[in-house]
Amino acid sequence: MTEIAITRTTTPNQPPADETLTFGKVFTDHMFRMEYDAGRGWHDPRIVPYGPFTLDPATCVLHYGQAIFDGMKAFRGGDGLVRLFRLPDHARRLNRSAQYLCIPELDTDVVEESIRALVEIDQRWVPSLPGTSLYIRPTVIATETFLGVHPSSSYIYYVILGPVGAYYKEGMNPVRILASDTLVRAVKGGLGAAKTAANYAASLYGAEQAQQQGYTQVLWLDGVEHRYLDEVGTMNIMLRIDDEVVTPPLNGAILAGITRDSVLRLLRDWGLRVSERPVAIDEVIAAAQASRLEMWGTGTAAVISPVGELGYKGERYVINGGRTGELTQRLYDTIVGIQYGAAPDPYGWTRLLGNRLGG
Numbered sequence: 001m002t003e004i005a006i007t008r009t010t011t012p013n014q015p016p017a018d019e020t021l022t023f024g025k026v027f028t029d030h031m032f033r034m035e036y037d038a039g040r041g042w043h044d045p046r047i048v049p050y051g052p053f054t055l056d057p058a059t060c061v062l063h064y065g066q067a068i069f070d071g072m073k074a075f076r077g078g079d080g081l082v083r084l085f086r087l088p089d090h091a092r093r094l095n096r097s098a099q100y101l102c103i104p105e106l107d108t109d110v111v112e113e114s115i116r117a118l119v120e121i122d123q124r125w126v127p128s129l130p131g132t133s134l135y136i137r138p139t140v141i142a143t144e145t146f147l148g149v150h151p152s153s154s155y156i157y158y159v160i161l162g163p164v165g166a167y168y169k170e171g172m173n174p175v176r177i178l179a180s181d182t183l184v185r186a187v188k189g190g191l192g193a194a195k196t197a198a199n200y201a202a203s204l205y206g207a208e209q210a211q212q213q214g215y216t217q218v219l220w221l222d223g224v225e226h227r228y229l230d231e232v233g234t235m236n237i238m239l240r241i242d243d244e245v246v247t248p249p250l251n252g253a254i255l256a257g258i259t260r261d262s263v264l265r266l267l268r269d270w271g272l273r274v275s276e277r278p279v280a281i282d283e284v285i286a287a288a289q290a291s292r293l294e295m296w297g298t299g300t301a302a303v304i305s306p307v308g309e310l311g312y313k314g315e316r317y318v319i320n321g322g323r324t325g326e327l328t329q330r331l332y333d334t335i336v337g338i339q340y341g342a343a344p345d346p347y348g349w350t351r352l353l354g355n356r357l358g359g
C-alpha cells in the first residue's frame, strides 16, 4: 500500500445544509495530489488542505489542453454508512483516458487508494439527505512550462470532492433534447472515448444553441454522416423500441460510461433483448411517432435522465407522451437502491468506506 502523507487543514469549514446543495459549487476541506516528472515517475502522494495551484502562464495545459478527469460518487445510506460506487472501474477508465492524451499511466491501486483515503478524511462532508451524494473528481493536468505542441514531461494528479444535491428533487422529470445536424462533439479516431477537457470545450457552442431554442441538452450525432446517435449532453444514450433496448456501440466516438455498463448488465440480467448497434435518427423519429419508444440518458450525475421530447430539423417529437417510461424508472430505482445500500448489491459494485476487502 502506498504511503500517503497527510497534512490536515487548521481551518476546517462547515459543510452546507443538505437541502441547499446544488452541483459543483462547494468543495471539501482537503485534496489529494501527487506529481509526475520524467525520470522520477509519479511521486509524493499526499493529502493537503484544499487550495489553489500556482501555475506559470506558459504551463502547457493552459494552451494545449492536455488534461483528463473522471467523475464518480460516494453515497451515505439510510444506515449511515458511506459507499463508493464502482471505484475500480473509474480508476481503470482514468488510465484509458490517460492513454489517449499521452499522459503517463497511473497505478490504479494508487488512484483507488487516493480516493478512498481522501473520502475517509472528509467523510463528514458526505451528505445524508436522500438523493444527495459526494461527487469525486480525479484529474490530471500537464504542467511543463513551454509553448509548442508535444506531450508534457510533468503532470499533477489531484482529487477534489464536493457534496452535491439531489438531481431529482420532485421525482424524475423528462428533458427536451435537440439533435444537431451540423455541430459535432467528437468523431471516430478522435478523443470521444476519453474524458478529456477538449471534448467539453467542443460541446459548449452546441449546448448554448440548444438552450436558446428551449432544449436542455444536445443529442450529438455522428461526425461523418450526422445520422447516427452518439451521446446526449455528457451522458450515454439508450432507447427501448418495442421490446429491444438499443444503445450505440463503443466505437471510439463515445465515452464508455460506467452507468451505461451498469444499465446494460441489469437489462441483460432481467432477460431483455439488448443491442449495442448504430441507431439512425430516422429510426428514432419513426419509433417516437408510432409511440413505440422510451428514451433515456445514463451518467453518474443523474444516473438516468428520461427524454420527453426530441427536436430535429425544426420539428418537435414527443417521446412516450413526455413522461418517464416504466423501464426508465425501474432502472433508476434499481441503481439508486444499490448505491445507497437500500437494495442488495449482487454485482459487487459498491465498497463500504473503511472496509478495504469490499462491501
Ligand SMILES: *Cc1c(COP(=O)(O)O)cnc(C)c1O
Pocket: 071, 195, 231, 233, 234, 235, 236, 255, 256, 257, 258, 259, 260, 298, 299, 300, 301
Ligand atoms: C462522464 C460521461 C458520460 C457518463 O459516464 P458515467 O461513467 O456513466 O458517468 C458519458 N458521456 C460523456 C461524454 C461523459 O463525459
